[in-house]
Amino acid sequence: MDKDLPSIKKWVVLYPVYINSKKTVAEGRRISLEKACENPTCAEIGDCCSHFKVPFAIEIDKAYPRDFFQRGRVRVLLKKEDGTPYNPAIPTRKQLMLRVAELVPRHPGRTKKQESASASTAGPSKSGKHGKKKR
Secondary structure, eight states, X not given: OOTTSOOGGGSEEEOGGGGBTTSOTTTTOOSOTTTOBSSOOHHHHHHHHXXXXXXXXXXXXXXXXXXXXXXXXXXXXXXXXXXXXXXXXXXXXXXXXXXXXXXXXXXXXXXXHHHHHHHHTTSOOOOXXXXXXXX
C-alpha cells in the first residue's frame, strides 16, 4: 500500500454477502439476483479490485454482522483526496458491486475448481436398493 493513502477506516466496505446469489435481500444481498454471483470469497473480490486498479485491503478477521459465520470483508478506496474516482468506470459502491459480481465467475481459481469438480462427478451413479423401514 502507498503511504499517501488515507486511513482505511474511511474506505467503502464490501462484504461477500452483498454480491452472493445464494442469499436473499433480507440476508444481506444488495444487487439483483441475475447480476449476483455464487458464493464469492474475499480473495476473489480483492483480485477483482486489483484488476480494476483501485486500492483495497482484505480484513479476514472481520465478520458480517447478520451472519457471524461469514468471515472476511474487503475495504476499497473508490475516490482520491480531491474526489475524483481511481477508476472512472467505477464511481460508486453499487457500480463496484456490479462489476465485481460479473468478474468473479471468470476468476482463474474458480474455473479450475469447476473443471476438477466436473471431472470427479462424471463417474457412474449408483441407484441402490433401499432397506426396510425400521420401527
